Structure formats: C-alpha cells, structure tokens
Amino acid sequence: MGSIKYISLVTLLFVLIFSSVGVASASAYGYINVGFNQTTAHVGDTVNIIVTVTNPSVEDWSKVSVYAPIPDGLKYVSHVVPNKIIQDYDPNTGIWNVGSMRHDFNGYIKSLIITVKVSPEAAGQNLTATAKFTSLISDISCINIAKRMAPAKSTLTVLNTITGPGGGSGSGQGIDNIAPRITSTDPANNTVNIPANKQIKVTFHEPIKKGNMRVELKNSNGKIIPVTSSVSGNILTINHSALLAEGKYQLILHTGSITDLAGNPLAFWASKFSVGTSLKIISSNPANNAVNVARNKVITITFNEPIKAGNMWIELKGSDGSTVPIYRIISGNTLTIKHSALLKAGTRYQLILHTGSITDLAGxxxxFKSTSFTTRKT
Structure with a gap:
C-alpha cells in the first residue's frame, strides 16, 4: 500500500511538471523549470505558477534555495510544496528554501506550487514568471554551483477582459470594462524647474478617446489657465498659448474627461509641478574665502528672490570635520545663520547648503552650494 501511495505521488508530481506551460533551464548538474498551468488568463482569474527543481546528477545537494518572485500584476494567494512538511517559501522576498536534494529517486525532484490571482492592472499584458537557483552546494566539491544553472522563465498572456459571473471562458466573459490607466506624465508629478513653455503629455496604458474633456490647469491661486487638449493613440497632449508664470501648478483630469475606446471613463486624477528656475545666491557675508572673520560672526546669505524653508539641511563644519550647532532664520530673500558658541580661532569653516535645503516661493x-571662511587667530 505504501508503494502504491508513493508511485501515485510521483505520478502526480510529473503531471504537474509537464502539464505546466514553461521553459526549463538544464545543465549537466541539474534542472530548474517554471511554468503557468495555462497560457492565457483574464483579470480576476486564479492561476498556478509551478516551480520544479531536479537533481539527476550523481551527487547530493545541500543548502538549495531558489528565487521565484511573484510577477507584477499577480496577487499572491497561497503556496504548497507537495508532500513536504516544510513549506518554506516567502512570497514577499520570492525565496524558496528547498533545503537538501538527494540524487537518487527518493529525493531528486521537488516542486513548489504558487497560487496567484490576476490583478486589474495586468489587463492586456504579458506577465513573465522567472526562477533561478541562488544557492546550491555540491556535496562532493563543497562549492556553490548555482551560477552554473541558467534561470528559467514562462509567460502568461492576460486578455483585456474580465471573468464575469459565469466564470471560465464561456458566457461569463465580458467585454473590456477596465478604465484607462495613466502610466506616465511629462512633467512628472511634483517636478520642479519646469520651463514656462512646457507642453504637457499624459500617457495611458491603452488607446484613448475624448470624453467630456474637462481638463484643467490651475495655478496656486486657483486661477484656471486656458489650455487646448488633443488625443493621439494613447497620449493626451495639453498646450497653453501663454507662457506660464513662475509658480506652482496643478493639472486636473476630471472623471470622464478621457475614456478608452470601449467607453470606460478615466477616474479623477491630478498632478502637480512647479515652473521657474533654481535659486541663485547673489551675496554672502562673510564672503567666500574671507579671512580674519570674527568668531561670533552672524552669517547671512542673500538670494535673487524671496525664499522659504525646504528640507533645511544646512551645515556649518570646521576643518576637522566637526559640525557646529546653528540656528536658521529666513526673512524675505535672506537666510541668516547663527551659532551660540564662539567659533574656534584661526580655523577654516565651510557653510553647506544641501540641495533642496531652501526653495523659492514656487518650490x-x-x-548644492557651499562657501568657506577662516576665523581670526584671537
């Protein structure tokens, strides 16, 4: 009875391996295979990723581990290592700790079955599952031979439909009812130093068409900037006839402003950017490379326009690398740096304004800027 049970298990394992649709990597040392249990799927479907490792060599393996990450567009549901007490797979890291593998029939093959669900963002995409050895110690040579095994991969095509109430591939399949998704914008969200004549482009994951075309560009005061919008393929282009004044802007695509070709509307979306140029320092006191500076000197930096606090990463360092505690004060276009203790005599100091420490009013x-000075000897 035990032999029958064992033979049945092996038969099941081979069915899983060779019924999966995947690409195997083989060498004289062993094999790794990854495959989906089907070639196509729809959003909402549950599919299996089957990873199999095989040791057909004449030596045992130890410390075997495999990297088999969950592909983007698939959501982890569960996993199982058939007929094994230890189910050591981490879906967050993608690491499967296989452990040891004997070269005889009793232990030369092991499989991992990962159950996943197809997410909406995967619609219309080809998803690739990969698997590779990260560790594989030969018990004869006692070296890690994982790099001698090329990785394996397999592809699942997600159709641009969803699984309806009927399930499967029959009448339960509906037409495309997935809203268009924005994949990139130019300028990107929260980008700064944008030119005043910048043309704005929004790229979607699929072809689009005009909806209600309620597209707005607003400045920081809430004023609507006149724009014209056009659609070509999967790109929405937005132009403004007048140069944009320096400041912050928000682009708003209202619900239904754009649809895909099936008529599915875009949900409300917004992105921000700032127009203008980087701040410029017009003077510093003490001046750069000044000498005989008073040890209690209050430092001031004057800019070409009004400023405000950024990340405030500002440092005053001595020539020995020590950092001096300072106070930072902003007023108009002037940054004032104060230190409570006297600076060391006859010492060179460097004031560092790190990138983003200060911004203009537009953000x-x-x-990165720095200025140096040397204190007097007494």
Whole structure:
C-alpha cells in the first residue's frame, strides 16, 4: 500500500511538471523549470505558477534555495510544496528554501506550487514568471554551483477582459470594462524647474478617446489657465498659448474627461509641478574665502528672490570635520545663520547648503552650494 501511495505521488508530481506551460533551464548538474498551468488568463482569474527543481546528477545537494518572485500584476494567494512538511517559501522576498536534494529517486525532484490571482492592472499584458537557483552546494566539491544553472522563465498572456459571473471562458466573459490607466506624465508629478513653455503629455496604458474633456490647469491661486487638449493613440497632449508664470501648478483630469475606446471613463486624477528656475545666491557675508572673520560672526546669505524653508539641511563644519550647532532664520530673500558658541580661532569653516535645503516661493529648490571662511587667530 505504501508503494502504491508513493508511485501515485510521483505520478502526480510529473503531471504537474509537464502539464505546466514553461521553459526549463538544464545543465549537466541539474534542472530548474517554471511554468503557468495555462497560457492565457483574464483579470480576476486564479492561476498556478509551478516551480520544479531536479537533481539527476550523481551527487547530493545541500543548502538549495531558489528565487521565484511573484510577477507584477499577480496577487499572491497561497503556496504548497507537495508532500513536504516544510513549506518554506516567502512570497514577499520570492525565496524558496528547498533545503537538501538527494540524487537518487527518493529525493531528486521537488516542486513548489504558487497560487496567484490576476490583478486589474495586468489587463492586456504579458506577465513573465522567472526562477533561478541562488544557492546550491555540491556535496562532493563543497562549492556553490548555482551560477552554473541558467534561470528559467514562462509567460502568461492576460486578455483585456474580465471573468464575469459565469466564470471560465464561456458566457461569463465580458467585454473590456477596465478604465484607462495613466502610466506616465511629462512633467512628472511634483517636478520642479519646469520651463514656462512646457507642453504637457499624459500617457495611458491603452488607446484613448475624448470624453467630456474637462481638463484643467490651475495655478496656486486657483486661477484656471486656458489650455487646448488633443488625443493621439494613447497620449493626451495639453498646450497653453501663454507662457506660464513662475509658480506652482496643478493639472486636473476630471472623471470622464478621457475614456478608452470601449467607453470606460478615466477616474479623477491630478498632478502637480512647479515652473521657474533654481535659486541663485547673489551675496554672502562673510564672503567666500574671507579671512580674519570674527568668531561670533552672524552669517547671512542673500538670494535673487524671496525664499522659504525646504528640507533645511544646512551645515556649518570646521576643518576637522566637526559640525557646529546653528540656528536658521529666513526673512524675505535672506537666510541668516547663527551659532551660540564662539567659533574656534584661526580655523577654516565651510557653510553647506544641501540641495533642496531652501526653495523659492514656487518650490524650486536650491542646488548644492557651499562657501568657506577662516576665523581670526584671537
């Protein structure tokens, strides 16, 4: 009875391996295979990823581990290592700790079955599952031979439909009812130092068409900037006839402003950017490379326009690398730096304004700047 049970298990394992649709990587040392249990799927479907490792060599393996990450567009549901007490797979890291593998029939093959669900963002995409050895110690040579095994991969095509109430591939399949998804914008969200004549482009994951075309560009005061919008393929282009004044802007695509070709509307979406140029320092006191500076000197930096606090990463360092505690004060276009203790005599100091420490009122950050001075000897 035990032999019958064992033979049945092996038969099941081979069915799983060779019924999966995948690509195997083989060498004189062993094999790794990954495959989906089907070639196509719909959003909402549950599918299996089957990873199999085989040791047909004449030596045992130890410390075997495999990297088999969950592909983007698939959501982890569960996993199982058939007929094994240890189910050591981490879906967050993608690491399967296989352990040891004997070269005889009793232990030369092991499989991992990962059950996943197809997410909406995967519609219309080809998803690739991969698997590779990260560790494989030969018990004869006692070296890691994982790199001698090329990785394996397999592809699942997600159709641009969803699984309806009927399930399967029959009448339960509906037409495309997935809203268009924005994949990129130019300028990107929260980008700064944008030119005043910048043309705006929004790219979608599928072809689009005009909806109600309620597309708005607003400045920081809420004023609507006149724009014209056009659609070509999967790109929405937005132009403004007048140059944009320096400041912050928000692009708003209202619900239904754009649809895909099936008529599915875009949900409300917004992105922000700042127009203008980086801050410029017009003077510093003490001046760069000044000498005989008073040890209690209050430092001031003057900019070409009004400023406000950014990340405030500002440092005053001595020549020995020590950092001096300072206070930072902003007023108009002037940054004032104070230190409570006297600076060391006859010492060179460097004031560092890190990128983004200060911005203009539109949010355009200062680039990295530094100025140095040397204190008097007494």
């Amino acid at each position: 355009n950050p200062i680039a």
